[in-house]
Amino acid sequence: MEEFNGQTVVISGASRGIGKAVSTAFLKQGATVIGIYAGNRDAADAFLKEASEFNGTLQLHQCDVADADQVERFFQKVEEEFDTIDILINNAGIRRDKLLALMDQESWQKVIDINLTGTFCMCRSAVLLMMKQKYGRIINITSPVATIGFAGQTNYGASKAGQIGLTRSLCKETARKKITVNCVSPGFIDTELIDDLSPEQLKEYKKVVPMRRFGKVTEVADAVLFLASRKASYITGTVLDVNGGL
Numbered sequence: 001m002e003e004f005n006g007q008t009v010v011i012s013g014a015s016r017g018i019g020k021a022v023s024t025a026f027l028k029q030g031a032t033v034i035g036i037y038a039g040n041r042d043a044a045d046a047f048l049k050e051a052s053e054f055n056g057t058l059q060l061h062q063c064d065v066a067d068a069d070q071v072e073r074f075f076q077k078v079e080e081e082f083d084t085i086d087i088l089i090n091n092a093g094i095r096r097d098k099l100l101a102l103m104d105q106e107s108w109q110k111v112i113d114i115n116l117t118g119t120f121c122m123c124r125s126a127v128l129l130m131m132k133q134k135y136g137r138i139i140n141i142t143s144p145v146a147t148i149g150f151a152g153q154t155n156y157g158a159s160k161a162g163q164i165g166l167t168r169s170l171c172k173e174t175a176r177k178k179i180t181v182n183c184v185s186p187g188f189i190d191t192e193l194i195d196d197l198s199p200e201q202l203k204e205y206k207k208v209v210p211m212r213r214f215g216k217v218t219e220v221a222d223a224v225l226f227l228a229s230r231k232a233s234y235i236t237g238t239v240l241d242v243n244g245g246l
Helices: 017-028 041-050 068-082 105-133 154-177 199-208 217-228
Strands: 008-012 032-037 058-062 087-090 136-141 179-186 239-242
Touching (some): 008 017, 008 105, 017 032, 041 058, 136 154, 179 217
Parallel strands (some): 087 136, 136 179
């Protein structure tokens, strides 16, 4: 079944990891995907080549989600071509782990800018388009760190907690327009975001997860697709955990 046939989906961080899996899942369900990547053109080209069977329904654009001007220009182009969008997935995110006492200002600010300010910029432009048709789905990819915390991730945890706060406030502003706003909160997922962890760290983190394994990107994509579907029309302002019981 092509659940999302004819729908237009904007996904940030679309060319790798969770974003790539979510993009592929929507493409398989008949959607047109307009993906954003930060700067890794090689990864974007590789994804386009890999997804050649979806030629015509996958676009990838370079954009800094933390730059309000760039985001506005991106959505202007989207509006010119598609008039509106149906779904927004805010997946772009980075980590700059350091103990707070040793954290420099740049490491703090960069994480906040991309993870939280980027979500704000994308939501602001997307809501204006969705209001045209009085329908939309916004899904922000957050993290369990927002609520349980991890040492060395005060910047990341603050940005992800901020996403949840934004989600729960925005959903009250858009509910009457039939625009739902939710979060998906993946735990440890096997992506390049954890490539910098040592084998010892990976082993210890797996012990923390009750299921004793890391999640798959496809498992996150399935959760996103559910919240983006019409079946989830009465679900808004919530956080769906995909974390193996963390």
